[in-house]
Amino acid sequence: MVSRVIPVDPFDLVIFGGTGDLAQRKILPALFRRFRGGQMPTGARIIGAARASMDTDAYRAFVMSALQEFSGDGSAQEIADFLSRIHYVILDADGDTGWSTLRGFFDQDDEFDEANPPVRVFYFSVRPRLFGGLAERLYRYGMAKGGRIVVEKPFGNDLETARTLNQMLAAYFHESQIYRIDHYLGKETVQNLMAIRFGNMLFEPLWNSQYVDHIQITVAETVDVEGREDYYDRAGAMRDMMQNHLMQLLCLIAMEPPAKFDSDAVRDEKLKVIRALDPVQPHHIVRGQYSGDADVGLPSYRDTVGNQRSTTESYVALKAHVSNWRWAGTPFYLRTGKRLVARSSVINVMFKDAPHSIFGADAGRHANLLTIRLQPNEGITLQVTIKEPGQGGMRLVDVPLDMSFAEALGKEGSHPADAYERLIMDVIRGNQTLFMRGDEVEAAWAWTDPVIAGWTARGDVPKPYDSASIGPGDADLLMRRDGREWRGIRP
Numbered sequence: 001m002v003s004r005v006i007p008v009d010p011f012d013l014v015i016f017g018g019t020g021d022l023a024q025r026k027i028l029p030a031l032f033r034r035f036r037g038g039q040m041p042t043g044a045r046i047i048g049a050a051r052a053s054m055d056t057d058a059y060r061a062f063v064m065s066a067l068q069e070f071s072g073d074g075s076a077q078e079i080a081d082f083l084s085r086i087h088y089v090i091l092d093a094d095g096d097t098g099w100s101t102l103r104g105f106f107d108q109d110d111e112f113d114e115a116n117p118p119v120r121v122f123y124f125s126v127r128p129r130l131f132g133g134l135a136e137r138l139y140r141y142g143m144a145k146g147g148r149i150v151v152e153k154p155f156g157n158d159l160e161t162a163r164t165l166n167q168m169l170a171a172y173f174h175e176s177q178i179y180r181i182d183h184y185l186g187k188e189t190v191q192n193l194m195a196i197r198f199g200n201m202l203f204e205p206l207w208n209s210q211y212v213d214h215i216q217i218t219v220a221e222t223v224d225v226e227g228r229e230d231y232y233d234r235a236g237a238m239r240d241m242m243q244n245h246l247m248q249l250l251c252l253i254a255m256e257p258p259a260k261f262d263s264d265a266v267r268d269e270k271l272k273v274i275r276a277l278d279p280v281q282p283h284h285i286v287r288g289q290y291s292g293d294a295d296v297g298l299p300s301y302r303d304t305v306g307n308q309r310s311t312t313e314s315y316v317a318l319k320a321h322v323s324n325w326r327w328a329g330t331p332f333y334l335r336t337g338k339r340l341v342a343r344s345s346v347i348n349v350m351f352k353d354a355p356h357s358i359f360g361a362d363a364g365r366h367a368n369l370l371t372i373r374l375q376p377n378e379g380i381t382l383q384v385t386i387k388e389p390g391q392g393g394m395r396l397v398d399v400p401l402d403m404s405f406a407e408a409l410g411k412e413g414s415h416p417a418d419a420y421e422r423l424i425m426d427v428i429r430g431n432q433t434l435f436m437r438g439d440e441v442e443a444a445w446a447w448t449d450p451v452i453a454g455w456t457a458r459g460d461v462p463k464p465y466d467s468a469s470i471g472p473g474d475a476d477l478l479m480r481r482d483g484r485e486w487r488g489i490r491p
């Protein structure tokens, strides 16, 4: 398998929050990997911006240690070459310090070519409170024209705040310039999901309620909320994960085939799915909060956030219905939680049993299962029923047809590009397909808000669940009441 690097135009990428955690762990290592992959043309510049007082040399040293810690590869020469592209500006997103200096980087292109504007990306890797001010100053200092802004999550806290944020950005940037990032959409398997659905004849005819019994989407984490206590205790799993990541995965599974693979066609179809979601019934949702484990010194959720009365959920499971012709009668079960037994993001499409077994009752019940693993070990498995090998009559057994990328695609498949690599390169190419549009985000909040309002009105308290478990027992009941079971959570 030969790696194909699609060239991009020379670009300038400004990272507001260039000294932050996300810049160190994700953005800078992703850029370095693309640099090593030959995708950073001569003349491309990366400009870190933050309030910390340092010069470009000190920032380069800072970037080098971030690469050493979070990238772990690359020769000394490659690192040195990459660092020569890095610059730093002391800048205050809340004030006017540094903005003229930043503008100075772009002064040479005074003869701005409207038809072919230079590629300038402004990555908002700062607290959301600063997003509006950044947009306004970029405009005021003459950098908005032709520029692209990348906006990190969380995008609002509810419908009202998301709407306000959309309006603030729209005052200075056209929607085609705004890239709302959800890194789940940058995962190799997520795009493969679309390739599998729309590139094969095999699945799409079966992709509806006539053949699909139900769909499970699980995003399980082993980590707790440490390091993000304040934010998380105000947000909870519903806002932090369900409203964005799980909702986006549901959209890609449930959407109609877009007429073409372009950003508005794909996003139009995703939006229709969100708008077709029924409101979630209170008895179709389970909230949980992890307990501590004194034996191994693990603090409870409430200990972690330092709030013994917190009623924020670190786990949520729900049953959703997409009310349209394709999906009427096929439930979608979604769950996500922290401090669970394994880190695993997986989508299971459970097909219905064959309508009649010619092999008799002894053959048991068998149904096909398509498993799409997002992390770890990205890959896709189709479980099919075959005859158990050997003597002894017609016994059936389910075996996996494993399409793990590592095996099928060799080196390329075993090291798929990190989501941030792909998404940043998409911004540079001007491709918005894998980014959320403003109306999508608002529709997702419009679906989420009543659920949260219901909890508040009822004084709902999340059910405790053990650390390293699969979540609260009530989540199993949610499935068992429907005669179904969650698939295991495995690494």
Ligand code: NAP
Binding pocket: 016, 017, 018, 019, 020, 021, 022, 023, 049, 050, 051, 052, 091, 092, 093, 094, 124, 125, 126, 127, 128, 130, 152, 153, 154
């Ligand atoms: P962080 O570690 O707190 O970093 C914040 C950055 O913003 C620092 O570089 C800080 O540098 C800079 N900053 C703060 N106030 C500023 C101001 N007034 N003007 C200019 N720069 C300012 O935060 P983070 O974890 O990197 O998160 C950044 C964004 O990404 C947030 O929106 C977060 O929700 C989102 N996000 C983060 C992660 C993650 O894994 N970290 C994951 C998903 C989304 P100075 O203090 O020197 O100015």
